[in-house]
Amino acid sequence: GRAYAIASIPGDGIGVDVTREARKVLDRAADRHGFALRWTEFDWSCERYTRTGSMMPEDGIDRLAEFDGILLGAVGFPGVPDHVSLWGLLIPVRRAFAQYVNLRPVRLLPGTTSALAGRTVDELEMVIVRENSEGEYSEIGGRHNTGQPSEFVLQTSVFTRVGVERIIRYAFELARTRAGRVCSATKSNGLIHSMPYWDEIFTEIAAGYPDVHSEQMHVDALAARMVQRPDLLDVVVASNLFGDILSDLAAAVTGGLGMAPSGNINPPGEHPSMFEAVHGSAPDIAGKGIANPVAQILAGAMLLEHLGQLDAARAVHAAVEKVLAEGAVATPDLGGTATTAELGSAVADAV
């Protein structure tokens, strides 16, 4: 069978705990489906930063470039400012490898209940397509009149034609393989330069997909809809910041952040793609064996799918669903008493 070179970056906090379980499950799936995953683990993390002054080595990006895929745990730890840890690892990887799609499928899994009253499994199934390379997350800006009463800070968002077009096009293509509906998050009434531009390009591209139902909503109203009528949503396309907020929210209305995977995808496949749970490093529960590994296991399934190993990916999904539906092995957030490792092993055994 084929062998894939996979980089694993467990990172910080529970990133380490859940990545261990995801590897366990993925190795089992590879075994069963006749291929191999050759793992290389990197200790890039806040711990490394504290020791060496940088989150990853100078040639970090070059070293990752040769891999077929990357599995990332989580980044961030108290004492290291977030803008250091994230901009020293997660965000440079996303950008260097033009992982311009952040794909966040959200689904109510069997055996879990939605935070929303009376919503069933088939009403909670959507995917957030988040722009992942530009927009509001920008290094342009700074502080002026420092220390004076007139002190102020500027922060500039950047929206390029190339960047906006490619993410919106991706969303429409994806919608064709699904329920055929795209909803775009805007805020053109408040952000009068960036969002009208986003909307203009959305309208242009939508015209090329007459078979797809397209809609634009202000992000505030869209957030409200996620809570009130999530059944109306299929593909949601959004800028970097809006996609970040909406995907956490979408995860919360379904099974919670413990269940939400995410892919940082370079669609042309010229560079490696990176998969991670939506949740963060949760330092307060790190190493305690109580973190829910499902999100990271499902991120692993997205990695398998990306590698073209569709049967193996499906097997991982089925195993997660089976274990959750049985309910005998569940971490505290799911109302059980199982450890991270017990849930990981149960899923691996079910593969």
Next chain:
Amino acid sequence: GRAYAIASIPGDGIGVDVTREARKVLDRAADRHGFALRWTEFDWSCERYTRTGSMMPEDGIDRLAEFDGILLGAVGFPGVPDHVSLWGLLIPVRRAFAQYVNLRPVRLLPGTTSALAGRTVDELEMVIVRENSEGEYSEIGGRHNTGQPSEFVLQTSVFTRVGVERIIRYAFELARTRAGRVCSATKSNGLIHSMPYWDEIFTEIAAGYPDVHSEQMHVDALAARMVQRPDLLDVVVASNLFGDILSDLAAAVTGGLGMAPSGNINPPGEHPSMFEAVHGSAPDIAGKGIANPVAQILAGAMLLEHLGQLDAARAVHAAVEKVLAEGAVATPDLGGTATTAELGSAVADAV
């Protein structure tokens, strides 16, 4: 009794429908409590824009300046771009009168049910303190390389020391009159100039309020918390954009947008404050008599409170609660068949 000069700007769509009912209720409350409201109505709206090319007259701000308070319906209508309608009326008023606090109390009312499973009235009671004068809503920015493949748009957020300090201080003062907890929305890991600055000022000010519990959360996690643990939230302080999103979301998890009032407040009282429902103009249901007037009636109660007519404000609240709890007169969004006017009259009669 005393007489107050109040400007009414019904605006567009259902703004007209619900403002009519709010006036009905407020007049009744004034009557009962021995004061008078002298209304002056302005037809400033998208309809006016279509007719004359501007949302309000040149001296609009000057004309409003003399009033004791402003009741605004809603602004926005298809055919008039949002950035024209909003930046031609709502936003200039907020800024000209230094209404730097957008106060959005959110509460599950008796007789209504939360979109969230199993949440009770006392678990859903919070207030969003939204910065209302600067931040992400800025006119700075523009398009470059127009028509070229390299085309891009910049949009610059502005955070001033004065602006950030005053809103955060307001939140802490407010928390002292409530459960004593302030949660600040940040996104310092993505927005590396503006949000670390916001956080820095938050930390400075928090130090002066040792009696108030303070906390900072990334806006994505905070959105998730609103759905998963809303009972933990008391005062939420947020930038213009984050406050906009979080307040719609907070309204959605409680009774819905039909129930959420909002005040644009100039705390020193040097300029008039303006009160409005959180919801928009909903042109699709305008004039049909099915819009829920409760949000606008409650916005009216906030206006009475602002005028110092606390008993009258309480009476309006009590009347709304009574009518909702009885449930006999309810608009379609509340599961009933009553019209906007019937619900308005029922509340007026209960005052």
